Amino acid sequence: MSTIPAHKRIRDDLVAQIESGVLGGRERLPGEVDIAAQYGVTRMTVRQALSGLVNDGLLVRRRGVGTFIATNAAQRRNMNRLVGFTEDMRAAGRTVETRILAQLIVPATSDIADALELTVGVHVTHVGRLRIVDGTPVIIQHSWVPCELCPDLWSEPLIDDSLYATLRDRYGIVLRRADQRIAADAATGERASLFGVPARSPLLRVERVALDDRNLPVEVARSWTRPGYEIATHIER
Amino acid sequence: MSTIPAHKRIRDDLVAQIESGVLGGRERLPGEVDIAAQYGVTRMTVRQALSGLVNDGLLVRRRGVGTFIATNAAQRRNMNRLVGFTEDMRAAGRTVETRILAQLIVPATSDIADALELTVGVHVTHVGRLRIVDGTPVIIQHSWVPCELCPDLWSEPLIDDSLYATLRDRYGIVLRRADQRIAADAATGERASLFGVPARSPLLRVERVALDDRNLPVEVARSWTRPGYEIATHIER
């Protein structure tokens, strides 16, 4: 039985209240001393909890005034958080269908091996998916994960169509950090036809390396997003 | 006379050492207690400094092991930091030329007014620039700033071609946060010819609202980046 740190509990409570709409708009939170009293902790612990949310763009602090829910905080859920596509869309109330494009073991190419800190040719599981939101194909996702970490990933269906849920629930792997590179690509014929858009349409390409809590690289992902869809980010300080 | 907080000094020292190459690779930092002793502060203060850098993706912490410089930390300088294009490129040793496309006062359109929390038609200064790095046109940047904040911006040359340097040094405005939306666009004829690429080439479009330290919106920016260039981001937790 592991104990959940107090600051994490406070943070999760606030996120839940923001996502459920209990807190919204530009509402003011109680002062840090009040929250501290409410949870029976020190102000420093409260600040630790709030800082994470400020960093994610969910809260805004103003010295001498107070701490406020950021405008559109509920819609910014995904901004700087490492959340799988499924969880994110479902939380937003969307219907997500998934078409599996690939699910098999392949030898790591040099770029994949490089990102995962493996040697070329080591076995990795390749999962390719087309995600369809409310009937519209929105994103093509290809992921590569070392077979060593998830031996049966290639042969068993994903839990809830979600790779991240599968890694977490079946293999105990929790992702903590990711580095991403974002660029614009012209749609190849194949990708254009998956999306049902003209060839050479502009697509967002995201390449991601995700690491677990021991900073071991777990997943390399490469995705293309349908024209018209956006990525939101938040920069603090 | 303003005093610089200790954690900021520690952070800036480390950033300088990383950027100058004194610290690099996956080098280990001294332990938190050692750094604390070195600066004559508490461990909590050191942790405050380090946390910011971990969040920016420059450092990696491993419990029971130590704190390390992230791989490619020097190249990730810009990842999650609110830095102007000029500063960023110059720090990377690139030559930046700037062609001014527009510098004038215009009435705020509804989308600009919305983002800046003004009423439609209020005067804003529009600055449009084409940035040329090592001879290649790389980014088209359009910014809108309320005239109230910077009355002479339209008529005076920018300091060092940098809008952010001008806002800081001439008007005392320091940017603290930004929300960005990233998408892929097909190049219009005009933008294609500025870049010297075929029409309908895929471009990265970034729309940004930047806020100052009092959380007042200062700048709306809309930029397009030449095909082949990327944006890097880091997600923590």
Add this chain to the structure above:
DNA sequence: GAGTGGTCTAGACCACACG
């Protein structure tokens, strides 16, 4: 066992915004 980072306490003083 020794050393590291993760969490937390119980205070303190300061800078700032607002009435």
Add this chain to the structure above:
DNA sequence: GTGTGGTCTAGACCACTCT
């Protein structure tokens, strides 16, 4: 002046990694 967040101290105990 009052209340807010910003910074900081001087400890403490814990979980984890490595040897």
